[in-house]
Amino acid sequence: MAWTHINASYPQVLRGILQQTNVGLLYTAPTYTTPGAPGSAGVSQSMTGLTLRRFELNNRAAAVNAGIGFRWHNRYWNAGGIVAADVPDFTDDTADAQDLPATTADFPLMTTVAASGWAVHSDRQFSWVSALIVTADVGASSDVTADYTNAAGTGWTALTQGAENFEATGSSFIQAAGANYTATTERMFVFAPPNNWGKTATGGLDGIPEGRYGLRFISDVATTAASASVLEVGSMVAVESVATLSLYSDSDMTFSDPYADAVVAFFSIANAGNRVRAEVTTGV
Secondary structure: OOOEEEEEEOOOOOOOOOOOOOOOOOEEOOEEEEOOOOOOOOEEEEOOOEEEEEEEEEOOOOOEEEEEEEEEOHHHOEEEEEEOOOOOOEEEOHHHHHOOOOOOOOEEOOOOOOOEEEEEEEOOOOOEEEEEEEEOOEOOOOOOEEEEEOOOOOOEEEOOOOOOEOOOOOOOOOOOOOOOOOOOEEEEEEEOOOOOOOOOOOOOEOOEOOOOEEEEEEEOOOOEOOEEEEEEEEEEEEEEEEOOOOEEEEEEEEEEEOOEEEEEEEEOOOOOOOEEEEEEEEOO
16 A cells, blocks of 8 residues: 655645635545546546545644544535525535536525525535635624534434534634624534434435435524535544644544545644645545
């Protein structure tokens, strides 16, 4: 098994404004070409499945939460809008969540109707979501709340800020009133998957198909609804509080993810001097 050595700066918090590109990643999986129809070119696709070891996160900022993990290939997650007054609540909009250009506000994060928002779901537990905000909300008078599908898969349980949420104040989807989504910025949510996070039950839940781990974000009514252009989803395999100008490292553990097509890092305070060293290989 051949290992690739990573030694790279990481100036953004998670993905910055680079979602749905291969820019700013620590490592991207090799690509392969599947045969096309007779007379047409083949289709290039990324391999999935990566293994990571021997990482070192060098924090050059004030005290932060820092971590390392994987971006998932788009085929392993879905996303869409939620309006509580609709039946079902959830409407799939995965195509808009995953397509470029990054300047198009085609993935609504809320509506002007109360108790609306959006959700992400997958058949595996994920632990980070990143969105590039294009249109800011105006007039929302309360926080955005985050909920996950409960153990039975028949309802939703609140994911509380501070307990499972690794985000610094002002950086996550759980925001102070009136500052929920700011345009042309990344809004990300990095969290520890709860022990009682369950898959949706037979028949699904609120329009989300059965057998899926769901995470939703619900907003108060706004006069102008926020929209994103693109999302990304992945797993954060190690996160720790790191003191000012300090290191977080691990040389013993090996981390694998069959859905991974790239390696990412997370520093809750962006700094151009932040740096990551690690080893990665294809396969799990």
